[in-house]
Amino acid sequence: MTAIHLQGLTKRFGPFTALQPMDLEIRDGEFLALLGPSGCGKSTTMNMIAGMEKPTGGRILFGDRDMGAVPMARRGVGFVFQNYAIFTHMTVRQNLDYGLRMAGVDPGPRTAAMAELLGLTDLLDRPSQGLSVNILQRLAIGRSAIMEPAIFLLDEPLSNVDAAFRAVMRTELKSLQRQFRQTMVYVTHDQLEAMTMADRIAVMDHGVLQQVGTPLQVYNRPANTFVARFLGAPGMNLLPGHAVQSGSAVQVDLGPIGLTPPLPGPASGPVTYGFRPEEVTLDPASPLKLPVTHVERIGARCIVHLGPVKAVFPAGTEIPSGVVGFTPGKPCLFDAKGGRI
Amino acid sequence: MASIEFRNVCKSFGTVKAVVDASFKVEDNAFFCLFGPPLSGKTTILRLILGLETPDSGEILIDGKPALGVAERNVAMVFQNLALFPHMTARDNIRFPLVERRQPEAQIAPRVASVAEKLHITHILHKHPGQLSGGERQRVAIARALVRDPAAYLMDDPISALDARLREEARVELKRIQREAGRTLVYVTHDQEEAMSVADQMAVLDQGRIVQIGTPSELYDRPQTPYVARLLGSPPMNLSTSGAFGPGQVGIRPEDLTVTQSDTGAALITGVEPLGGYTVLTLAQGPETFRALLRGQPEVSPGTRATLSATKTHPFTADGHRQTGA
Amino acid sequence: MKLGLRLTLPAQVLVLFISVFPLLMQLYISLTDWSPLSGAPWPRAWEFWNSFANYTDIPGDRRLWAALGRTLLVMVICVPVEFLLGLGLGLLFVEDFPGKKLAYSILIMPMMVVPAVAGYMFFMLFQSGGPVNDLLSVFGPVTIAWLSDPWLALVAVMVADIWQWTPLMFLILLAGLVGVPQDQLRAATLLGASPWQRFRTITLPRMKVIITIALAIRAIEAFKIFDTLYIMTGGGPGVATETISVYFYKITTNDLIWGYVAALALFILVSLSIAAQFAMKRMAR
Numbered sequence: 001m002t003a004i005h006l007q008g009l010t011k012r013f014g015p016f017t018a019l020q021p022m023d024l025e026i027r028d029g030e031f032l033a034l035l036g037p038s039g040c041g042k043s044t045t046m047n048m049i050a051g052m053e054k055p056t057g058g059r060i061l062f063g064d065r066d067m068g069a070v071p072m073a074r075r076g077v078g079f080v081f082q083n084y085a086i087f088t089h090m091t092v093r094q095n096l097d098y099g100l101r102m103a104g105v106d107p108g109p110r111t112a113a114m115a116e117l118l119g120l121t122d123l124l125d126r127p128s129q130g131l132s133v134n135i136l137q138r139l140a141i142g143r144s145a146i147m148e149p150a151i152f153l154l155d156e157p158l159s160n161v162d163a164a165f166r167a168v169m170r171t172e173l174k175s176l177q178r179q180f181r182q183t184m185v186y187v188t189h190d191q192l193e194a195m196t197m198a199d200r201i202a203v204m205d206h207g208v209l210q211q212v213g214t215p216l217q218v219y220n221r222p223a224n225t226f227v228a229r230f231l232g233a234p235g236m237n238l239l240p241g242h243a244v245q246s247g248s249a250v251q252v253d254l255g256p257i258g259l260t261p262p263l264p265g266p267a268s269g270p271v272t273y274g275f276r277p278e279e280v281t282l283d284p285a286s287p288l289k290l291p292v293t294h295v296e297r298i299g300a301r302c303i304v305h306l307g308p309v310k311a312v313f314p315a316g317t318e319i320p321s322g323v324v325g326f327t328p329g330k331p332c333l334f335d336a337k338g339g340r341i
Numbered sequence: 342m343a344s345i346e347f348r349n350v351c352k353s354f355g356t357v358k359a360v361v362d363a364s365f366k367v368e369d370n371a372f373f374c375l376f377g378p379p380l381s382g383k384t385t386i387l388r389l390i391l392g393l394e395t396p397d398s399g400e401i402l403i404d405g406k407p408a409l410g411v412a413e414r415n416v417a418m419v420f421q422n423l424a425l426f427p428h429m430t431a432r433d434n435i436r437f438p439l440v441e442r443r444q445p446e447a448q449i450a451p452r453v454a455s456v457a458e459k460l461h462i463t464h465i466l467h468k469h470p471g472q473l474s475g476g477e478r479q480r481v482a483i484a485r486a487l488v489r490d491p492a493a494y495l496m497d498d499p500i501s502a503l504d505a506r507l508r509e510e511a512r513v514e515l516k517r518i519q520r521e522a523g524r525t526l527v528y529v530t531h532d533q534e535e536a537m538s539v540a541d542q543m544a545v546l547d548q549g550r551i552v553q554i555g556t557p558s559e560l561y562d563r564p565q566t567p568y569v570a571r572l573l574g575s576p577p578m579n580l581s582t583s584g585a586f587g588p589g590q591v592g593i594r595p596e597d598l599t600v601t602q603s604d605t606g607a608a609l610i611t612g613v614e615p616l617g618g619y620t621v622l623t624l625a626q627g628p629e630t631f632r633a634l635l636r637g638q639p640e641v642s643p644g645t646r647a648t649l650s651a652t653k654t655h656p657f658t659a660d661g662h663r664q665t666g667a
Numbered sequence: 668m669k670l671g672l673r674l675t676l677p678a679q680v681l682v683l684f685i686s687v688f689p690l691l692m693q694l695y696i697s698l699t700d701w702s703p704l705s706g707a708p709w710p711r712a713w714e715f716w717n718s719f720a721n722y723t724d725i726p727g728d729r730r731l732w733a734a735l736g737r738t739l740l741v742m743v744i745c746v747p748v749e750f751l752l753g754l755g756l757g758l759l760f761v762e763d764f765p766g767k768k769l770a771y772s773i774l775i776m777p778m779m780v781v782p783a784v785a786g787y788m789f790f791m792l793f794q795s796g797g798p799v800n801d802l803l804s805v806f807g808p809v810t811i812a813w814l815s816d817p818w819l820a821l822v823a824v825m826v827a828d829i830w831q832w833t834p835l836m837f838l839i840l841l842a843g844l845v846g847v848p849q850d851q852l853r854a855a856t857l858l859g860a861s862p863w864q865r866f867r868t869i870t871l872p873r874m875k876v877i878i879t880i881a882l883a884i885r886a887i888e889a890f891k892i893f894d895t896l897y898i899m900t901g902g903g904p905g906v907a908t909e910t911i912s913v914y915f916y917k918i919t920t921n922d923l924i925w926g927y928v929a930a931l932a933l934f935i936l937v938s939l940s941i942a943a944q945f946a947m948k949r950m951a952r
Contacts, residue, residue: 037504052853072856079857085850089872098868099858147858167576171623174612190505196614196621216638219617232617234509278618278636294513296538299561299574300596300634303538305513312618314636315561315596 002150002183003028004049008058011044011207018044019207021058031177031184033198035191035230041207042187046153049185051075062151078144078182080154084136086128086143093124095139099147110146117179118142133161134169141173145180152177152184158193170196191231195219203227220330225338228274234303234310236274236332243267243333250333258288263331267341272334277303279329280311286325295319343404343415343492343525344369345390350399352385359385361549363399367493367527367542372519375529376536376572377546383529385549387495390527391416403492417486417494421501423478425470431481432457432466438489456488459522475503476511483518493525501532512538533573537561545569563655565663567592570655576621576632578655583629585649589664592655595621595634599650602641606648613641624649690933697721697929704923712926721930730906731931734914737821741910742889745828749885750878752829753836758866760837761844778834786898789827790814793899814900817907824896824908831895832888836881843877844870883947890939911935 004026011019019041026032034042047053049060051072060067067075087095096114097107115121118138123131128139137157144152157173158166174197177184188194194201195215203210203218203226211223222228228236241252241260249262252273260273290306297315304311304319306326313319333341345367352360360382367373375383388394389401392411401408408414417438425434432453439449457463460480470478479499486494500511516539519526530536536543537557544554545568553565557573564570564578570592571577578592585607586593600608600622608631612623615638622633622641626649633649641647656664672679692709698719701712725731760771777785792799793813803809813823847870855865871878893912896902902909902917909917919928 050857072853073859073861075857077857079854081850081854083850085848085854087851087854087869098855098860102855102858102860102864102868143854143858171612192505192616195616216615216617219615220638230506233505235506276618294516296513297558298534298537300594 002063004151004183004185005061006045006049006058007061009045009048009055009060010057011041011048011053012056017207019048020209022209024202024209024212026183026185029181029183031174031186031197031199033186033188033194033201034204035188035194035201036204036210037189037230039206040204042189042204043155044207045204046155046185046187049151050077050079050153076147076149076151078141078147078149078152080137080140080144080152080157082156082159084140084157086131086136086139088127088129090128091124092120092126092128092131092139095128095143096120096124096146098143114142114146118176134172137161137169138172138176141176145176145182150182152180152182154184154186156188158188158190166193173197192233195231203230205230221340222274222332223340225272225274225334228332228334232276232278234277234312236276237280237309237328238334239273239308241271241273243269243271252333254288257290258286260288260331261327263333265333265341267333267335270336271341272338273328273331274334275328275331277310277312280309281327281329282311282320282324283327284325286327288327289323289325291323292319292321344402345373345493345525345527346400346402346405347386347389348400348402350389350396350401352389352394352396358549360389360396363549363551365544365551365554367525370523370525372516372526372528372539372541374536374540374543375527375546376533376540376543377531378572379531381546382549383531383546384497386546387418387497387527387529390493390495391418415489415492417489417491419479419482419486419494419496419499421497421499423482423499425478425482425485427470429469430466431462431468431470431473431477431484434470434481435466435484435488438485442489452488452490453484456484459487460484460518476507476514479503479511480514480518483515487522487524491524493527495527495529497529498531500535501530508532508535515539533575537573545572563663564592566661567657568661576634579629579631580657581629581631583627585626585629586651586654587656589659590657590661592657593631593651594653594655595632597651597653598631598633599652600624600633600635600641601648601650602645603648604646606646608647608649610641610643610645610647613643693929693933696926697933699926702923702925715926717926721927722934724927725931725934728931730909731911731914733906734909734911737908738890738892738910738912741821741825741828741892742886745825745832745889746882746885748829749833749836750840750882752833753838753840753881756833756837757840757844760841775834775838777831778838780831782831782894783898785827785831786895789823789830789895790899793823815904817904820900820904820908824892824899827895827899828889828892832885836885839877839881839884840874843874843881846877847873879947883943886946887943 006022006024008021008023009019010021022045034045036042044053048055051067051070087098093111097111100107100110115124120138120142123135158169161169170193186198198215200212200214201218202212205226211218211227218227219231222231222236225238229238239254239257241254244251244253245266245268246262249264250267251262252260252271254260254273290309292304293307294305296303300315302313302315302317302319304313306324311326335341347363347365350360350363363386375386377383385394389396392408392414403414435453435456436449439452457466460483462477462480462484465473465477470481473481500508503511512535528539540557542554543557543560544551545560546552547568553560553569560569561573564573567580567590574594576595578594581591581593608624608626610622611625614621620635620637620639622635624631624633624647631649658664696709696712698716699712700715700717701709705715707714756774760767791797795810795812799813800809800811811819813819851869852865855869860868891912892910896908896910897913900908902913915928918924
């Protein structure tokens with residue numbers, strides 16, 4: 001178990017900056033998700049932690065050891081690839097005990113124990129080609145875990161998995177992490193995976209670390225409009241408006257939609273008014289009005305589109321048609337640059 | 342402008358039964374969704390409608406008449422990978438089916454213009470597919486399918502390649518397009534949320550068999566088998582056989598479980614997954630595991646006890662069918 | 668009739684004609700003592716019928732067995748050397764290094780040289796007063812008669828073959844090496860495997876098929892070695908570098924014993940086919 005410290009970590013490919021100087025502490029035994037859209041620098045960050053890519057600047061420390069000069073074979077990092085990188089020309093057992101064999105260690109007892117833990121005992125002598133994806137995932141994790149790495153890195157391991165099966169795999173992955181209790185860094189572009197599995201989430205965009213916090217901190221108090229939109233399904237509603245001071249409070253003029261109820265805090269000029277779809281209530285008396293444009297009934301939820309605004313209600317809610325009044329709950333204000341006020 | 346009807350259609354490939362005794366009717370102008378796990382026969386049904394496969398037995402009727410050959414069938418297809426020609430502009434891609442059919446230029450231009458307008462892509466017609474976003478490419482592909490005025494068009498998982506956020510937008514867009522453009526649309530997807538969002542009618546498939554047909558809410562509220570019950574909804578429906586919620590096999594949707602925290606409760610909270618607007622709890626009660634979907638962000642922590650009760654249950658018979666009258 | 672068969676029927680007939688007819692013709696002639704000098708056209712070769720006499724001569728043909736031995740020697744030395752060199756170069760070229768493109772172009776050039784020209788080049792290089800001896804003179808005065816010494820001539824011929832065909836081996840093996848999944852190599856590295864262990868446990872097993880193909884192609888080609896060699900030594904001195912192909916060439920053009928040549932050709936064809944079958948089976952394992 002080891003903490004990871006990233007200090008001013010930077011990566012440039014020629015003129016392109018893949019990662020702006022980044023500082024991040026990943027705590028001992030923590031499950032941290034690096035979350036962001038493709039091209040945000042999350043995979044680059046992870047590859048540098050593993051030693052597969054050299055940083056252009058900054059330092060990576062495991063505990064108090066600087067990893068700058070340590071090659072990837074010596075970092076003691078477990079890595080689960082997006083495609084699992086199973087050695088398909090070997091059996092399950094040969095995959096599982098690969099690291100031990102290469103190190104010249106007797107693999108017998110440890111392989112048996114790991115296979116037992118992962119429910120692979122009956123499959124040990126099967127060829128690894130053609131196994132189902134959840135078995136492959138377990139095998140990929142087991143193959144790294146058997147080396148007892150202090151740090152586990154996972155690169156979008158669920159992105160090739162069928163949507164229906166992803167929930168099962170998420171649960172399995174989370175329970176494996178509880179068993180191993182290693183420091184885990186998990187790269188994903190799926191906010192649901194990050195929310196449900198991670199102890200903390202580091203949200204990235206365009207090579208810049210946007211925010212770090214527990215899932216609910218990041219969800220409830222997004223640092224900027226990017227984070228606000230990226231988390232949640234659907235993401236936060238963001239409406240452009242004009243802040244108007246009224247006494248000690250602020251109201252936002254949303255143009256044709258109306259004037260919002262007062263919010264605390266000083267603000268002026270152009271702002272973005274944000275609120276979660278789940279926090280919307282329909283209220284004919286509200287000054288904010290929009291027409292119902294579309295209704296999606298999806299199992300337990302009902303997503304109502306009010307022009308640019310989305311609202312989520314429990315299934316079975318009666319939705320009036322035409323123009324309706326609505327009240328946003330727990331609103332946030334963002335300045336012209338998108339930062340939270 | 343066509344209904345599509347299958348009567349006892351069977352199709353096998355060697356020993357693999359791809360479609361078994363499929364009977365259903367897609368009404369004119371309906372958004373009909375085929376939903377099921379991979380290899381459940383969805384794509385084979387599409388290929389049968391297109392005429393790329395012929396049924397081993399049974400009948401396919403289009404507009405009440407036996408289906409003709411591929412070329413005369415007038416059914417268009419939007420492929421999973423969209424299959425746009427990368428060296429042509431969006432306009433030339435859309436024009437392509439008409440040019441191929443040697444239609445006079447005087448008819449092509451207005452037709453392309455009207456389809457482009459319906460799909461809101463008039464401003465990007467001069468661009469090549471490489472310069473378009475995923476959603477725009479998809480609309481161009483749909484425009485190309487619609488331009489020749491097909492009686493029906495088919496889509497094979499057309500938005501699966503988009504990321505989650507774009508998919509949410511794209512499915513609403515698809516629904517709007519279908520509603521405005523009319524035409525019968527047969528749509529294949531493996532994403533239950535997408536299927537329920539867009540479909541007027543949906544058919545759930547299991548190993549080549551259609552196990553239930555109905556509107557999304559009929560299927561969600563009154564699933565005929567535990568299989569259908571668990572395919573729709575996230576997290577999937579809990580199935581209890583311990584008798585805690587009634588005799589036999591009883592299904593309870595996670596949102597229909599009421600969790601009351603109590604030190605003497607029979608259930609132990611083992612997992613708390615915050616989704617932001619919702620929270621998923623995992624609970625162990627006796628030998629069974631339940632998942633409950635709660636609104637908001639309730640203050641619960643793993644390791645505490647609770648009592649479970651259900652506001653609605655789905656009783657199934659021992660052989661896996663919904664109990665009559667339930 | 669199946670559609671596939673019906674569509675390919677004309678081609679099948681053509682292939683049958685091209686491949687089966689010459690074989691039958693050869694079989695016919697091999698049972699005679701016919702030669703183009705005998706005055707009769709080949710269809711009348713039956714006038715010179717000597718049944719299996721040509722075949723019974725084969726075991727006693729010492730020049731043949733010596734040529735076969737030499738050919739096999741060239742094969743078992745050249746092919747492994749080309750393989751090891753090709754593999755080494757391949758491993759070098761899967762990594763990036765400055766000047767890689769240029770080095771690559773230079774490296775595959777020998778393959779493009781017409782074999783006869785290559786023969787002439789090496790003929791010049793190995794002259795007594797030629798560049799090879801000049802180069803060796805660095806260690807003291809030498810005048811090695813490369814091409815007139817029976818064993819050294821064979822060495823010179825093999826050097827030329829290796830020079831010309833290592834690039835082909837390199838190209839095939841490089842294609843195989845590039846196809847080894849990077850993620851698997853990285854996974855092995857992260858699991859602590861050394862470069863040699865990675866090569867042995869990931870690269871080699873993944874290249875099994877392509878290595879088999881490369882070795883088979885080169886073994887078959889090496890068995891047929893002719894043009895470069897013939898220009899360098901003409902099979903000499905004496906018969907010291909005479910390989911199967913050279914021997915055939917000589918008895919066909921100089922001795923004109925066509926009945927025997929036909930018998931020999933069939934014999935070699937059959938034995939090679941059996942050997943190849945056997946070798947492929949072993950290598951596939």
